[in-house]
Amino acid sequence: MATAADTPVATDPVTGPARSPRDVVSAELREKQVGLLMRDYPYDSVMATRVLGQGYAYLLTAMSLRGQGLGLAPSKLVDIGAHTIILDTVAYAELCDKYNGGHFLHHVPKVEMKSDGSVIETARLVARAGWEVDPPLWEDAGDCGPCHPGNDSH
Secondary structure, X not given: OOOHHHOOOEEEOOOEEOEXXXXXXXXXXXXXXXXXXXXXXXXXXXXXXXXXXXXXXXXXXXXXXXXXXXXXXXXHHHHHHHHHHHHOHHHHHHHHHHHOOOXXXXXXXXXXXXXOOHHHHHHHHHHHOOEOOOHHHHHHHXXXXXXXXXXXXX
């Protein structure tokens, strides 16, 4: 039986279904990273899959927009997914090789949280890039965005 997490969200009747991280990440790696999220956070498999998927959509969007100085920032929940991906360094290096022209997308966290609208703008850019956006996971947008606003970092 399909769950909401398995069903792609239609973006537009003309363009069809949104891109899904399931098209980019092997089932084996996705299962491992979902397991890591469930180990480290109080998530069931559905929530862990959602968080991981948004983490991939965010990082792949950041990679596609590298060098534009947009100051992309994830929500707190999306950042958890991104960290899970980044901390699996071998798989993350392979992702960067494949989707970021061989350049490593660095993670440069800041202590201060910013409330400048960059998180909600990032969610819009993720959607514009064609990825599924899970709106509830971006809801803390007004109080988030602890990442460095540089060109080539998250």
